Amino acid sequence: MSRSRSDSHTASDPLRPSDHAETAAAAEVTNPSLSVVGWLRWGWTQLTSMRTALLLLLLLAIAAIPGSLFPQRSADPNGVVQWRRNNPEMFPLADALGLFDVYISPWFSAIHLLLFLSLIGCVIPRAKHHYVALRSRPPRTPSRLSRLPAHRELVVAADGDDAERVIATASDMLSRSGYRVERYDQRGSFSVSAERGYLRETGNLVFHVALVGVLVSVAVGGSFAYTGQRVVVEGTTFVNALSDYSSFNPGRFVDGAGLVPYSLTLDDFRVAYRLPGTPGAGQAENFDAQVTVRQPGQEDSEQSVRVNYPITVANDRIYLLGNGYAPTLTVKNGDGDIVFSESQPFLPQDSNMTSLGIIKIPDGLPKQIGLVGFFYPTQGTLPSGAFTSIYPDVVDPVLTFNVFSGDLGIDDGTPRSVYTLDVSGLDQETGGDSGVESLELRPGDTVDLPNGWGSVTWEIDEEMQPVKRFASLQIQQDPSSGGVLVFSVIAMAGLFAGLFVPRRRVWVKARAVEDGVRVEYAGLARGDDPTLQRAIDELARRHSTSVDARPAPADDTDHSHDSTERTPS
Amino acid sequence: MTDLSLDGISLLLVWTAIATYVLAFAAYTIDLAQRSAVSTSAPARTLVAAGGNRGDSPEPAPPASAGSDAHSPRRVWARIGTSLTVLAFLFHLGGTLGRGIAAERVPWANMYEFALTGTLLIVAVYLVVLRLYDLRFLGAFLLGMIVLLLGGATLGFYVEVAPLMDPLKSIWLVIHVFVASLATALFALACGVSVTQLMQGRRERLLAADSVMRKAKKSPRFLTTIPSAETLETLAYRFTIVGFMFWSFTLIAGAIWANDSWGRYWGFDVKEVWTFVIWVLYAGYIHARATRGWRGSRSAWLSIVGFAAVLFNFTIVNIYFPGLHSYSGLTS
Numbered sequence A: 001m002s003r004s005r006s007d008s009h010t011a012s013d014p015l016r017p018s019d020h021a022e023t024a025a026a027a028e029v030t031n032p033s034l035s036v037v038g039w040l041r042w043g044w045t046q047l048t049s050m051r052t053a054l055l056l057l058l059l060l061a062i063a064a065i066p067g068s069l070f071p072q073r074s075a076d077p078n079g080v081v082q083w084r085r086n087n088p089e090m091f092p093l094a095d096a097l098g099l100f101d102v103y104i105s106p107w108f109s110a111i112h113l114l115l116f117l118s119l120i121g122c123v124i125p126r127a128k129h130h131y132v133a134l135r136s137r138p139p140r141t142p143s144r145l146s147r148l149p150a151h152r153e154l155v156v157a158a159d160g161d162d163a164e165r166v167i168a169t170a171s172d173m174l175s176r177s178g179y180r181v182e183r184y185d186q187r188g189s190f191s192v193s194a195e196r197g198y199l200r201e202t203g204n205l206v207f208h209v210a211l212v213g214v215l216v217s218v219a220v221g222g223s224f225a226y227t228g229q230r231v232v233v234e235g236t237t238f239v240n241a242l243s244d245y246s247s248f249n250p251g252r253f254v255d256g257a258g259l260v261p262y263s264l265t266l267d268d269f270r271v272a273y274r275l276p277g278t279p280g281a282g283q284a285e286n287f288d289a290q291v292t293v294r295q296p297g298q299e300d301s302e303q304s305v306r307v308n309y310p311i312t313v314a315n316d317r318i319y320l321l322g323n324g325y326a327p328t329l330t331v332k333n334g335d336g337d338i339v340f341s342e343s344q345p346f347l348p349q350d351s352n353m354t355s356l357g358i359i360k361i362p363d364g365l366p367k368q369i370g371l372v373g374f375f376y377p378t379q380g381t382l383p384s385g386a387f388t389s390i391y392p393d394v395v396d397p398v399l400t401f402n403v404f405s406g407d408l409g410i411d412d413g414t415p416r417s418v419y420t421l422d423v424s425g426l427d428q429e430t431g432g433d434s435g436v437e438s439l440e441l442r443p444g445d446t447v448d449l450p451n452g453w454g455s456v457t458w459e460i461d462e463e464m465q466p467v468k469r470f471a472s473l474q475i476q477q478d479p480s481s482g483g484v485l486v487f488s489v490i491a492m493a494g495l496f497a498g499l500f501v502p503r504r505r506v507w508v509k510a511r512a513v514e515d516g517v518r519v520e521y522a523g524l525a526r527g528d529d530p531t532l533q534r535a536i537d538e539l540a541r542r543h544s545t546s547v548d549a550r551p552a553p554a555d556d557t558d559h560s561h562d563s564t565e566r567t568p569s
Numbered sequence B: 001m002t003d004l005s006l007d008g009i010s011l012l013l014v015w016t017a018i019a020t021y022v023l024a025f026a027a028y029t030i031d032l033a034q035r036s037a038v039s040t041s042a043p044a045r046t047l048v049a050a051g052g053n054r055g056d057s058p059e060p061a062p063p064a065s066a067g068s069d070a071h072s073p074r075r076v077w078a079r080i081g082t083s084l085t086v087l088a089f090l091f092h093l094g095g096t097l098g099r100g101i102a103a104e105r106v107p108w109a110n111m112y113e114f115a116l117t118g119t120l121l122i123v124a125v126y127l128v129v130l131r132l133y134d135l136r137f138l139g140a141f142l143l144g145m146i147v148l149l150l151g152g153a154t155l156g157f158y159v160e161v162a163p164l165m166d167p168l169k170s171i172w173l174v175i176h177v178f179v180a181s182l183a184t185a186l187f188a189l190a191c192g193v194s195v196t197q198l199m200q201g202r203r204e205r206l207l208a209a210d211s212v213m214r215k216a217k218k219s220p221r222f223l224t225t226i227p228s229a230e231t232l233e234t235l236a237y238r239f240t241i242v243g244f245m246f247w248s249f250t251l252i253a254g255a256i257w258a259n260d261s262w263g264r265y266w267g268f269d270v271k272e273v274w275t276f277v278i279w280v281l282y283a284g285y286i287h288a289r290a291t292r293g294w295r296g297s298r299s300a301w302l303s304i305v306g307f308a309a310v311l312f313n314f315t316i317v318n319i320y321f322p323g324l325h326s327y328s329g330l331t332s
């Protein structure tokens, strides 16, 4: 079943890498001639060989694995910090090896760039060859059809002169079923050569080219992409300008200056919790950030941002990433002047929404102070006496604060997260070893700061809602996604055609014999083709009934192949 | 579980299915043993193609010549095995449907349910394929695997019905996970065939090297009753390419879902990494089969490695690798 049984077959074969299993072994390039060009050509042949493609694919698979074993900066920056803390000695080495940025590391990039270089080098000559094959005629009919893998022979009761008519019928029949046909008649013997399934090679080429398309889309589109995050408390408004983001990651060609002006107010944040005693008790669901979007020159629109259902505003996609509580707090100094009054987002620490929040008051008090607060929506007590939250919804809310004083490190201009406080250089005034009880508040309470510095009040706006919620939103634009999707779909279509369209050649040959016309049907598959024999049998049946046949006296089948195929019983 | 809730009934059906699978496994094993016992009498059949026939498209078997029936005994135990498999499949199907109805959603939203539906699909694909190819020699291998996976999952991963988490409330849960399970089923079948192919290939090599068949006798003798290594390779390839289509679709559907859910279509989350690794491994397998020197045993090994990665992805990655895809339902 070698593909190159007769020379005429190879004439229109798609040019495959020299070590393709179906290419004649003679084509192997062995030693390069000792010139630069010779070496280059040799290198290129090596790079575009099947073996190299295969090795690079396997290397790619292996090289991708460390990215699942080590936390990646792009996906899990906190994991990297954690890893560093746990393995301080190993960290520099691991980092130098790129283990925390596997997918942009030099070695991973080298593998995938070589792979795509190989791919392009492989596809171009094949595409050229395929283009020629698409325009060439089906190959000459081999002289001994009986040697082909699928073969059948019949004698049709017809006049010896009818051989030509018999072949004409076969030719019609084949071209109607999508074969390209060519007649090769010789004196006394008529034959048609037919080929179908060029779509197989086309699909294969389209698939490989579409992979390049995916890669290029990612690279080009990605450099115009940006992602920003912002925490919005109920009742407040986010304005789409760089200064209003809490974090912003621009692609290479984005500076954040040209953001479309629109604003977004979080009117209400809804969430439902499974009640205790039901399956999944305490599980939160149906998160829903109700927002009002304002755009210049347009009516305000009320929309709802939910998990899995981002909204689109001015080409930005806006996602709901997270949520939490933002108690409204007022801090006054000893004279009763307000030094702080805000709804401060507290970040959830566990599934029952025990939340951690930081308040920094650099001015207006005798010293700079930092408050490290915990919010318990439904307060419970651990065996150790420490508070915890036992249910994520607000049933019995409690706030506690530890007060720290000293230099908050704000004045030196280094940016500091509003969600963390480095307490290492600070004096602890309440809680811990300070000997002073932590501050503890319930909705509406006011408690005094230590040392007569002032007071903290938990403000409630409405009786119904002692604490506001916040939503953390992600605002992003990624022009690559459209291209990636389109090329992926094209790749799938190409893959389907490349794998499942049967490509085969079929020949029908007729020759006058004493009692009629002897017709031979033969087929040759190119690539995996589970239905070849069936197709030949079917052709023989249809054709012979249309020209009136009787079985050839000799054994009319070629059944040398064993297989597991079930026989109809 | 004290009262017979729908979920309880479902669990009961699943255990019944597991017990029946064990019986089917036993029957298939007896069949393999019998094949070994009788096989020496008709060794020639599979050797026909072992010689020059190097093609990759063995054609469907010819309508059996009268002789081949005489060679293949009636395989009573294999038939019993298949009947038991069908019966177990029905229990399994009932258990899975019951679970879905009890949960009021598709029954594939946590580890236990993935295993339930995934193994159901493996058996379904096996039974469908059985109508096209006589793969009963794989029965023992496959059912052994099913018993381990399903039994292990029911013991280790079972959780009571719980409502879906928000991120899972998406049409993509239905499509993406189902197609992934279908791909897994095909890869499982391909892996089984590849293992058999390796055994058969080894036996054929021994036979070719030693015509007296002394060494070849060390290979399991049931091999003489199953197709040649080459035919097996083609079969494995066919299952794999269909599985590969499904897996590619899984990859794309997952990216679309991720884009809606997490705000990016690709982020090298652990699960994404492994889905990609598996995809590349099978792309490698397809290439290997087209590369001179890689056909035969080497590509069979790739098929096995590919399926090992699928299993690793399903078990170890789901349980031990933290990531966004933490839907095993086991943590809380």
Ligand code: HEM
Pocket: A016, A017, A020, A047, A048, A049, A050, A053, A057, A115, A116, A118, A119, A120, A122, A123, A203, A204, A205, A207, A208, A211, A494, A495, A497, A498, A499, A527, B283, B286, B287, B290
């Ligand atoms: C990103 C890298 C690559 C991937 C993911 C990939 C994937 C695939 C897949 C899935 C197929 C089967 C699809 C079909 O037949 O239509 C295939 C076939 C093929 N690929 Fe690639 N490929 C890659 C790179 C290459 C390279 C570099 C070469 C050239 C050396 C190459 C040459 C071929 C050939 C010749 C076939 C046909 C195999 C056959 O005859 O069955 N591929 N590839």
